[in-house]
Structure formats: structure tokens, C-alpha cells
Amino acid sequence: MPELPEVQTIVDDLRQKVMGHKILDVICDWENLIREPSFRKFKEEISGSIIEDIKRRAKNIIINLSASKTLLIHLKMTGHLLVSSCWEFKRGKLRKIKNAQCPEDDPIASDKMNQFVHLSFQLDKNKNLMLSDLRKFAEIRLVNTEKIPEYLASYGLEPLSKDSTYEKFKKALSNQKGNIKQVLMDQKVLAGIGNIYSDEILFEAKIHPKQKTENIPENKLKKLYQEIGNVLKRGIELRGNSVSDYRDTEGRKGKYQEVKKVYRREGQPCIECGGKIKRIKIGGRSAHFCPKCQRK
DNA sequence: TGCAGTGTTGCTTC
DNA sequence: CGAAGCAACACTGC
Numbered sequence: 001m002p003e004l005p006e007v008q009t010i011v012d013d014l015r016q017k018v019m020g021h022k023i024l025d026v027i028c029d030w031e032n033l034i035r036e037p038s039f040r041k042f043k044e045e046i047s048g049s050i051i052e053d054i055k056r057r058a059k060n061i062i063i064n065l066s067a068s069k070t071l072l073i074h075l076k077m078t079g080h081l082l083v084s085s086c087w088e089f090k091r092g093k094l095r096k097i098k099n100a101q102c103p104e105d106d107p108i109a110s111d112k113m114n115q116f117v118h119l120s121f122q123l124d125k126n127k128n129l130m131l132s133d134l135r136k137f138a139e140i141r142l143v144n145t146e147k148i149p150e151y152l153a154s155y156g157l158e159p160l161s162k163d164s165t166y167e168k169f170k171k172a173l174s175n176q177k178g179n180i181k182q183v184l185m186d187q188k189v190l191a192g193i194g195n196i197y198s199d200e201i202l203f204e205a206k207i208h209p210k211q212k213t214e215n216i217p218e219n220k221l222k223k224l225y226q227e228i229g230n231v232l233k234r235g236i237e238l239r240g241n242s243v244s245d246y247r248d249t250e251g252r253k254g255k256y257q258e259v260k261k262v263y264r265r266e267g268q269p270c271i272e273c274g275g276k277i278k279r280i281k282i283g284g285r286s287a288h289f290c291p292k293c294q295r296k
Numbered sequence: 297t298g299c300a301g302t303g304t305t306g307c308t309t310c
Numbered sequence: 311c312g313a314a315g316c317a318a319c320a321c322t323g324c
Binding site: 032076077078116133134135136137177178283284 | 312313314315316318319320321
């Protein structure tokens with residue numbers, strides 16, 4: 001679920017909310033979430049550390065801690081990070097902290113994602129950084145900071161980074177033979193794009209998802225590069241999409257789903273030409289597109 | 297009621 | 311070798 005714009009929104013919010021905080025303790029009822037080291041070591045090593053910096057690479061959240069340790073978090077399909085001063089994770093359940101001040105319309109109180117909290121970092125100043133995950137696919141690692149580059153070595157171009165250029169993009173795609181939809185989602189080629197944004201990007205660029213990457217003409221490729229930037233930036237502006245269950249660190253929905261044009265709109269009219277949006281399978285995933293606007 | 301489908305990724309299989 | 315399938319898990323919707 002969380003793709004680049006959602007992960008970026010989470011990272012930006014976390015920077016505001018938990019930077020400089022100390023991690024006092026960790027509570028967890030699904031230790032498989034912690035991929036390394038063992039939970040016992042994890043707890044021991046992380047307790048007492050300070051959150052020094054928070055960044056994103058691809059769909060990973062990177063939290064630099066004091067003592068040269070780094071937390072690497074991947075939310076996969078249904079993971080969420082929540083920051084709250086009025087909820088705590090105790091005896092396997094999310095519980096309201098007595099006498100704590102909650103926001104009037106606290107979404108955590110009503111949203112059913114509150115049933116799926118499996119881990120909580122207890123921070124100083126009465127804050128909790130919690131991970132909820134219905135499907136339990138999320139992964140957390142605690143590694144030595146110097147090792148981080150190895151973990152991130154295989155990722156491709158960051159489409160929104162300052163040094164991303166059309167030439168680099170073109171080069172990244174130059175030896176790709178498959179269909180463009182799958183290439184866009186290949187994290188080794190481009191970092192951060194998933195099923196939803198790839199559909200929206202291809203619609204904006206007027207490219208058929210099954211178009212062979214090597215056959216895309218130069219002008220279309222330029223357009224594609226521009227639209228990747230436009231769509232992802234719009235996603236961040238709208239704080240991500242909650243087509244499904246994405247929520248930000250307060251438990252609130254994003255707004256990008258209100259402007260999406262093709263994803264999960266099978267059978268509905270195309271915003272631009274009125275034709276019917278189609279859904280096909282590509283690599284086992286659903287691809288949505290307008291057959292009139294997007295030609296091979 | 298039951299089964300296909302779901303945002304991700306990486307491993308296994310053919 | 312590359313592409314396809316599947317597993318990790320649990321819920322929703324048809």
C-alpha cells in the first residue's frame with residue numbers, strides 16, 4: 001500500500017513528531033516483525049537511544065539512532081506507523097492512557113486499524129510510536145548504521161531526488177525489455193513506485209501498460225519522466241492515497257484517491273475521453289487504463 | 297458460504 | 311536465463 005508519496009508523508013510527519021526523542025522501551029506481541037537481531041537483543045540495543053534523523057529510500061523508512069544504530073522499517077502492504085500521546089500498547093492491546101488529552105476527532109479511536117497494533121516504541125515525553133499491521137508483512141531491522149548502504153544497494157533511481165535527471169532515467173530504462181508497467185514498479189530500476197501510482201503515471205503519460213519499454217519513442221519517454229515527477233509530487237501534496245487502508249501517523253487518510261483517474265475505476269468512464277476504463281492482469285497484478293487514451 | 301482479490305517483496309519453479 | 315507462481319497473513323466484497 002504505502003508507495004513513495006505515502007512513505008514520504010510518514011517520514012515528513014515523523015520528523016516533526018519524534019526527532020530528538022529518546023526510546024525508553026519496546027513492547028511487541030509479534031516478534032517476527034523484528035527481522036534482526038533477535039527481539040531480546042533488539043530491545044536491549046534500542047533502549048536508551050535517541051532518534052537523530054529520519055529519511056526515506058524507496059519505500060523504506062530509515063531512522064538513525066544514537067550509538068551508530070539505524071532502524072530500517074518497511075511497511076509492505078498494510079503497515080502503519082502511528083504517533084500518539086493518548087494511546088499505549090499494553091498486554092497485546094491498544095489502550096487509552098488515563099487522563100491523557102486526545103484530539104476531539106481522534107481517528108485512532110474509531111478506525112479499525114487500532115486492532116492491529118503489534119509493536120510500540122515507548123518514547124520520552126509520554127509519546128508512543130506504534131506499528132499496526134493487519135497482514136503482518138511489515139519488517140523492522142536494527143542494524144549498524146555503517147551497514148545501511150548494503151541494505152539499500154539494489155535500489156534504483158529515486159525519481160524525486162535532486163540529482164534525478166531525464167538522462168539517468170533513460171539510461172535506467174535502456175536495458176529493460178519487459179512491459180513498461182512492470183518496469184516502473186521494479187524497485188531496482190526506479191525506487192518507490194507501486195501498483196497505484198504506476199497506473200496513474202501511465203494514464204497521464206498516455207502509455208499503454210503493456211507497451212514494451214524498448215519501443216517507447218523518445219518524446220513519450222520524456223513525457224513519462226515528467227509525469228512520474230508530477231504524479232508523485234501531487235501524491236505527496238495530497239498526503240498520499242487511502243484507496244485502501246493507508247493512514248498517516250495520526251491515523252488520518254490521504255486525499256490522492258479523490259483525484260485518481262484510472263486505478264480501481266474499471267468500467268467507469270475515462271475522465272478525458274469518456275471511454276470505459278479497462279482492467280487487465282500484468283504479472284499477476286491488476287492494471288487499469290483507458291484503451292482509447294493509452295495506445296501501445 | 298466460499299473463494300477471488302488486495303498495496304509488497306523475494307524466493308522457488310519451470 | 312527470465313518469467314511466472316507462490317508464500318508470508320488476514321480481511322473485504324462479490
